[in-house]
Amino acid sequence: MRLRLDAELEQITEQLRALARATDRLHGLLDAVLAISRELELSAVLHRVVTTAMDLVGARYGALGVLHESGEYLEQFIPVGLSEQERADLAETGFPRGKGVLGFLIRHPVPLRVDDIRSHPASAGFPAGHPRLRTLLGVAISVRGSIYGDLYLSERRDGQPFDAHDENIVVALAGAAGIAIENVRLFEQARAGSEQFQRLLLPTLPDLRPFDAAAIYRPAAQPHPLGGDWYDAILLPDDTLAVVIGDVVGHDLHAAAAMASTRNMLRALLFDRRTPPSAVLAQLDRTLQAITDNPVTTVSLARIEPAGPAWRLHWSSAGHLPPLLITPDRQAEYLNAEPGLPLGVSIEHPRPDHTHPVPPDATVVFFTDGLIEHPGHPIDQxxxxxxELATAHAALPLEDYVQTLADHHPSDGHDDIAILAIRTPHT
Structure with missing residues (x-):
C-alpha cells in the first residue's frame, strides 16, 4: 500500500513539474511575442525571432532563412550561435541557399523534426568548416498566407532530440513572427512614404553664388510618421542671403503641415520686407497666431550681409539654438545671444536682433536640436x-560636411535632424 502511494505521489509530482515547465514555457512564449512585436526594424525582428526560438527550446544553434520571391531558394540567411572561429571557417563558403534538408523544408513547409540529419533522405552533408550538427527542428514562417521563410534550430543544449513540446512552442512563435514581420514591413512602407513626403516639403537649395551652401534632413531613428524640422536659404534683391532653420513641435501630419505653412509665409515676408530679422519674425508670429492654430515653433532667421571686404551675420532667434561659426583657421564659436520666445507663445514680447562679423571662407552651421540632444549627456557636452566634430571636418566640401555631421552627431537619434551650412566666399 505504501509503495503504491509513493508511486502515485511521484507520478503526481512529475505531472506538477511538467505543468510548471509548460507554464514557464507559456510565459516565455508570451514574453517573446511581446519582445518581437516591439521591434520596428525588419532586421531586428528576424534576429529576435531566431534568438527567442533558441531560448525557448534551449538550442545551441539557430537560423532564419528568407525565401526569394520565387519561393525556390533562400535569398537571406541569418545564423545565430556560431563561434568566431566557426564564422571564420565558413567565410568563403557563403550562406546556405536551401539545399539538402533545408531545401526539403522549403518544398514541404510543415514542421520538421530530425534526430539525425545525416540519415535524412534529403541530407546533402555539410560544407567544409560547418559545425557537424545532428538534430534539427524546422518550422515555416508564413506572412499573409505565403511562406516567407523557415526557422531552423539545432542541437539542444541538454543533448536530447527536439520533442513535440519544442515543436508546438516554435510553431506558435512562428505564427507570431509572421504577424510581426508583416507589421514591420507595413510600418517601413509607411515610414518610407512619410519620409518622401517630408523631403518633398523641404526645398532644394537654389544657386546661391557667391555663397556655397548645403543642407541635409535626417529622420529620427525612432518611429515618427512626420516631423517639423525645416531649412531654407534664398538670395534677396538687396544682395544679401537669407537663411532659415526651424522646428515645429510635434511629430505628426499637423506638425508637417505647420512647417510647410510657416516656411511659405516666411518666404513671402522675406521678399516683401527689407526689415531686420526681428521684425520679420514678429510679423510672422502675429500672422500665424491670427490665422492658424500651428504648434509652438522655434526659428532662427539670419541675413548674411556684405560688410566691406568681409560679411556680417545679422540674425534673430525665436527660441532656437545658436548658429555655429567655424573660422578659416578652424576656430569654433557658438553665436550665443538672447534667443527670444518661440513662435506661438506671445506676440507682446520684443524680438532682439544680433550681429556678428563673418570672415571670408568661414562656415556657419544652422541646425535643429535633434543634432545634439541626448538624455544621458548635458547639453553643453x-x-x-x-x-569638435565641425572643426575636425571643416575642410570638406559642404555636401560631404553636412553628411558627416549627420552621420556622427552626438545625439541619441530620437529626433529629426536638419542641418544647413553656409560658406562665405573667398576674398
Missing amino acids: SLAELA
Missing part, C-alpha cells in the same frame, strides 16, 4: 562634441 553635446554642443562641445558638435563643435
Whole structure:
C-alpha cells in the first residue's frame, strides 16, 4: 500500500513539474511575442525571432532563412550561435541557399523534426568548416498566407532530440513572427512614404553664388510618421542671403503641415520686407497666431550681409539654438545671444536682433536640436562634441560636411535632424 502511494505521489509530482515547465514555457512564449512585436526594424525582428526560438527550446544553434520571391531558394540567411572561429571557417563558403534538408523544408513547409540529419533522405552533408550538427527542428514562417521563410534550430543544449513540446512552442512563435514581420514591413512602407513626403516639403537649395551652401534632413531613428524640422536659404534683391532653420513641435501630419505653412509665409515676408530679422519674425508670429492654430515653433532667421571686404551675420532667434561659426583657421564659436520666445507663445514680447562679423571662407552651421540632444549627456557636452566634430571636418566640401555631421552627431537619434551650412566666399 505504501509503495503504491509513493508511486502515485511521484507520478503526481512529475505531472506538477511538467505543468510548471509548460507554464514557464507559456510565459516565455508570451514574453517573446511581446519582445518581437516591439521591434520596428525588419532586421531586428528576424534576429529576435531566431534568438527567442533558441531560448525557448534551449538550442545551441539557430537560423532564419528568407525565401526569394520565387519561393525556390533562400535569398537571406541569418545564423545565430556560431563561434568566431566557426564564422571564420565558413567565410568563403557563403550562406546556405536551401539545399539538402533545408531545401526539403522549403518544398514541404510543415514542421520538421530530425534526430539525425545525416540519415535524412534529403541530407546533402555539410560544407567544409560547418559545425557537424545532428538534430534539427524546422518550422515555416508564413506572412499573409505565403511562406516567407523557415526557422531552423539545432542541437539542444541538454543533448536530447527536439520533442513535440519544442515543436508546438516554435510553431506558435512562428505564427507570431509572421504577424510581426508583416507589421514591420507595413510600418517601413509607411515610414518610407512619410519620409518622401517630408523631403518633398523641404526645398532644394537654389544657386546661391557667391555663397556655397548645403543642407541635409535626417529622420529620427525612432518611429515618427512626420516631423517639423525645416531649412531654407534664398538670395534677396538687396544682395544679401537669407537663411532659415526651424522646428515645429510635434511629430505628426499637423506638425508637417505647420512647417510647410510657416516656411511659405516666411518666404513671402522675406521678399516683401527689407526689415531686420526681428521684425520679420514678429510679423510672422502675429500672422500665424491670427490665422492658424500651428504648434509652438522655434526659428532662427539670419541675413548674411556684405560688410566691406568681409560679411556680417545679422540674425534673430525665436527660441532656437545658436548658429555655429567655424573660422578659416578652424576656430569654433557658438553665436550665443538672447534667443527670444518661440513662435506661438506671445506676440507682446520684443524680438532682439544680433550681429556678428563673418570672415571670408568661414562656415556657419544652422541646425535643429535633434543634432545634439541626448538624455544621458548635458547639453553643453553635446554642443562641445558638435563643435569638435565641425572643426575636425571643416575642410570638406559642404555636401560631404553636412553628411558627416549627420552621420556622427552626438545625439541619441530620437529626433529629426536638419542641418544647413553656409560658406562665405573667398576674398
